[in-house]
Amino acid sequence: MDESLKCNRLFAVDGLVAVITGGGSGLGLMMAMALAENGASKVYIVGRRENKLREAAASYPDILVPLPGDVTSQDSLQAMAQRVRQEKVTSTCFLAKVYQFNCAATYYTVLALLELLSDGNKRRESDAPHSQVIVTSNMVAFQRDPRYGFAYLGSKAALVRMVKSFATLVVGWETRFNTIAPGLFPSDLSAAALAPFKRAKDKDLSEEGAFARSFLPAERAGSVQDMAGALLYLASRAGAYVNGSVLLVGGGKKATTPATY
Known part of the structure; x- marks a missing residue:
């Protein structure tokens, strides 16, 4: 019997440390709840509305840490990274991101936290997954329906391409980059x-x-369970061999409209 194949080992996130931008509501909060419920030691939820972050953190006060910040401000990003670094995290760092802004915000947030992710790799146990950045784009990155708006379609497609480029750029840092592309979620x-x-x-x-x-x-x-399942796969040992990939979580919507994937 191989205990390593048990689902409670493959999909475990015990001791994981995460930083989730946009973690006070929507998909970001779904992700934060999934990690908190399944053994993560600390989940820093980042957003501009401190009251919303505190409301979200109240459900898991020992795990969710409100971290007010603005991902469009480089000064704010540096302060955020310093705050997490001061916690003296000893477990592998995992960075999940939910972006409601633009590619520039994604780019500078990654740069601000890349060293922290690399430090997490140096402290990880030999069989633990490497540090990771998970960027949430959108299913429309692969759609060709102009009714979504050219600017919106283009920005999401660009985000997916940038994440894949980061996966190549940071090979030497041993940090993985993946994308979740959700479809319709409440x-x-x-x-x-x-x-x-x-x-x-x-x-x-x-x-x-x-x-x-x-x-x-x-x-x-989509439901909370759908997003939780996708995230836990990528964040756990089950997804440790996944890098530079896109996980489409859209209920098959892509099959009903012109799309390329």
Whole structure:
């Protein structure tokens, strides 16, 4: 019997340290909750609204750490990195990011924390995954439907390409770079936008049957469990051999519109 193949070993994130930008709400909060529930030692949630961060951290006060900051400000990024460094983290550092801004913010955030990630590699146990950056882009990075808007389509596609380029650039730092490209997930913004497309008005967005199969093969929007599963795969030993990749989590939506993947 090989204990290393047990799911509680393969998908464990015990002792993991994460920094999640945009971690106070939406997909970022889903990620923070997934890590907190599954053994992460510290999860720093970054955002501009301190009250929102504190609300989010209240559910896991010993694990989630509110870290007010602005990823569009290089001074703020340096202060954020210094704060995490002062915690004297001894376990492998894992960096998850949710970007609602632009490629420049992603680029400078990575630069601000790259040394910290490298330090985590030096302290990791021999069988532990290397430090990692996970960038959340969007399924529209692969869509060709101009109704999404050329600027939005282009920015998400550029983000995916930049992450892949980072994976090549930092080989010597032993830091992995991967992308999660989510499709339709409930949020304050998406709820109103998706409402006209619902087939069953009485169903929640994430309830099967909410949408016609021709619109979304899964017939529902993504759930907390869907995002948690994707993140835990990449963050754990199960995904340790994954680098420079894109994980599409879209319920099959790509199959219903012009797309390239």
